[in-house]
Amino acid sequence: MTPEAMFERELRKLYHAELEILDLHGDLAAAASDEVAALFTGHEEETVEQINRIERIVEALGTEPRAEGSPVMEGILAEKNALVSTEAPADLRDLDVLRTGMLNERFEITALDQLLLLGSDLDLASPILAELEANRHEAKGALMQMEAIVERRRTV
Structure with missing residues (x-):
């Protein structure tokens, strides 16, 4: 496999993940507290x-x-399907929802890190790298928001 082929493969996986995330977030929101x-x-x-x-x-x-598709994303979706189909008190369901969301954001960040490294090695144009960096920044921000909720709940 060439670096170009790996970049294209990982970009297709990330694209699939982002398309799935639209539904994932809606399902997680429906299962969670306000x-x-x-x-x-x-x-x-x-x-x-x-x-x-x-x-x-x-x-x-x-x-x-x-x-x-990616086996990792399929696993995250399976986790989501399992948690939204179970009955649990709101605080426990929130923990499941947050865990699933954090797994997803960490997957995105990891995929974007790989794409940024490959893109840099391939000397891709700065606008391409900037688009990837913007996605990584947003994924990191979402992860930090979820971690903050978990941390608040730990210290209560």
Whole structure:
């Protein structure tokens, strides 16, 4: 495999993940208390923009957007399906929702780190790297918000 092929493969996986995240966040919000639900519903616009950025990257590379599934993302979706189908008190359900959300954000950050490294090694144009960096920044921000809620609940 070449670095170019790896970059394209990982970008397709990230694109698939972002498309799935739109539904994931809605399901997580529906399963959560108001405070946690607001976090996920507020992230929808960012997710749409992250998808748009990936599409701009693909366009800049001269290809068509294609999604490719990832076993990691499929696992996160399976976790979500398991938690939304169980009955649990709100505080416990929030913990499941936050864990699933944090797993997702960490997956995104890791994928973006790999794409940024590959993109840098491939000397991709600065606008492409800036789009990836913007997505990483937003994923990191969402993760930090979730971690802050968990930390607040730990110290109560």
